[in-house]
Amino acid sequence: MSEAGVKFELSKEYLDLVVQAIERADNAFILETMEGVDPADISQLLEEATPENTKFVLDLLQNEVGAEVIEELEEDTRQDFLKELNPEEIAEYIEEMDSDDAVDVINDLPVRVREEVIAAIKDPESAAHIQELMRYDEDCAGGLMAKEMIVANVNWTILQTIEEIRRQAENVDKIYSIYVVDDRQKLLGKVSVKRIILTNDTTHIKDIYDEDIKAVETYMDEEEVADIMQRYDLDAVPVINLQGKLVGRITIDDIVDVITEQAEEDMQLMSGISADVEEDDSIWAISKARLPWLMIGLVGGTLGAWAIGFFEGDLESNAALAFFIPLVMATGGNVGIQSSTLVVQSLANRSAFTESFSKRIGKMFLVAIFTGVVLAAISFGIVYIWKGDADLGKVVAISLICVIMLASFTGTSTPLILDKFGINPALASGPFITTTNDILGIIVYLAIANVLLS
């Protein structure tokens, strides 16, 4: 066989070989080349395959591997693929997943299919876990947590705890800590695996457990959870309900995803892309995500045109006035984005010592004065040397100071206000605010010109 010795490689060429193998039903080729390959890599390869071909490949692999591949697929690819399966087949994969991943997959299914899948899950404990987790909002601690963890009763011995680890060995991939609870499942503390290894088997948990434990509550926002895990360098954090009972565990890999998604969302808001699109999405999807903000820009531009219209007389008598519209506009835009980004970043790293609103505005004001004066002086020099017109120079310089102050104010206050209303403050660095600053800048500039030059 010509492909003898071909090994799995993430490439278009290998994918073509896999597709050819599927066409001639050469299962051996697929099994052989994918053996021992990380499911994340298989997933990335199948991202480029048709749903039918994905099904063909996954049918060949063990359900356990297949489940991991499915978890790692991107949402839209996964949705297309799952349409190829009946509820029983989906349920078989679901049973191989950790409860949090299972819920993520199920939540993407149409409501009717969801119920059929849950009904088809054979293990009653799995089904109960999934139904419990589905009650929580996706963006809170309850929506991130998994039911898989090692829990020890405070009255157990080390030996009993090891027995529990053995019982759960298949379910719990990574242990991190063993959580200690009382008879009512109230979280009391933790024991590290290191401790378990180094302690005598007959010792009781109550004599060695560590009461100093950080836990989060089910309703806590995912970003707050990320913040806590990052600040205290936690690999996993137990989740408790309002009664203090241990109900689940969040692991750091989920938090890494939260942080990455948050950064991507901020970037998209800042750049005016309205949906979660990627470069490899369809032309239609990309256009649809881009058009809304471009429309807003268009409306803003029209309002700008309308504002300039009021000063048509000034422009007719002094066409050079139009020359500096872009300069004033661009400076306003840049200052606004800079100001809002600084606020957005400080909101992301909130601390008890964050400055008050008035102090922030005061500081913003001083920075604006300082940068404004520097830029005004330079621009006066440019206009005076180039045009030999001190009056026009004055207009540009004074406008710049005013526009910088105004843009600093909107740039600083908008993210703070958005944040108060629970809206992502990164929106304030986006096209909407830039457009607003543009229009304000034009009006300020032409109004000052109108007063000083007439």
Next chain:
Amino acid sequence: MSEAGVKFELSKEYLDLVVQAIERADNAFILETMEGVDPADISQLLEEATPENTKFVLDLLQNEVGAEVIEELEEDTRQDFLKELNPEEIAEYIEEMDSDDAVDVINDLPVRVREEVIAAIKDPESAAHIQELMRYDEDCAGGLMAKEMIVANVNWTILQTIEEIRRQAENVDKIYSIYVVDDRQKLLGKVSVKRIILTNDTTHIKDIYDEDIKAVETYMDEEEVADIMQRYDLDAVPVINLQGKLVGRITIDDIVDVITEQAEEDMQLMSGISADVEEDDSIWAISKARLPWLMIGLVGGTLGAWAIGFFEGDLESNAALAFFIPLVMATGGNVGIQSSTLVVQSLANRSAFTESFSKRIGKMFLVAIFTGVVLAAISFGIVYIWKGDADLGKVVAISLICVIMLASFTGTSTPLILDKFGINPALASGPFITTTNDILGIIVYLAIANVLLS
């Protein structure tokens, strides 16, 4: 005592109480309220204190706690604080730190102090580890890794491995996996702690270890390491040198920091802030970080003014032409940022199936045509209805299509080119490109007007 019962709380009020306690040398108050508090919280509190007061507090705490507090301080606060200590005092704290954190702290010291500190470290193994790690660049795997980890020889029994864990118990905080090496320290695989707990003491490591292990090489870029750990959901990854010998370990908490810093850097580049400043830095520091990009904007604006100057005659005969300069400019800016952000995000999630340069440009072209035609049609309608001037409407509409195509091209190609030269592509969403697009937009618009309206 009136403060009886006051507990540690991250607040200005508590900080004031601590400062008062320092003044009257009330050590008991400080010790009592800070007992059992997480070092990360003490660190955040001391972030607001003077270096002298920080020293006073840390002198009261155990060196182990103090070391963690120092690790968590922000770079500039830490530098100021360490000036209060002599090299021997610094060395005492250094000895309590993991090797990677120790190197981070030492690297921030002046070169002369650095050597004195290393000479003052009592444990020769610690000193050797630190000197080894200092050889690596901060941004690569070698610069991120720590020497603390559990390593087992493939010929050992479980019992011998447990002995090694006991020996290292104090140094290695979190075990994750036990790395398996041969007699020459070549990395062979790993054993999970779960496996250690569940396996008989007399079993040999060689019979149970897992050969399937992802490792990174010392010279690998930190972002690539982050990518691998994120893709394969790893908590820790062993680092090997060119000979395949195990030399260290990178843990997920360091990678979370890499991801966060990367996101902040991207955001700052996009918003035109040139240094790593924060909202609570001094007015001078913030202004200094902002002025360079504002200057570039100013130069761009001046070039724009100069470009408009060529069309002074057109503007004098038709002042309404000036009205739509902002609209054309803003649309170009928005399209450019959108395009570059999409490319930046796809570069961040690089895969083997990333589209080729020509395919990307082709797709960008189609999206640009589509969005351009939609926006052109709307803007033609607006101009025609408002001004009743079909010719001006045509000029605006055609300009918009051209500007959108142009901005899409620069927005798509610039990040790809920057990336080729090893420059962070997020720069392409920043003020420099926006300014370039602004000027190009103005020239295109006025040139088209000049041709069509004359």
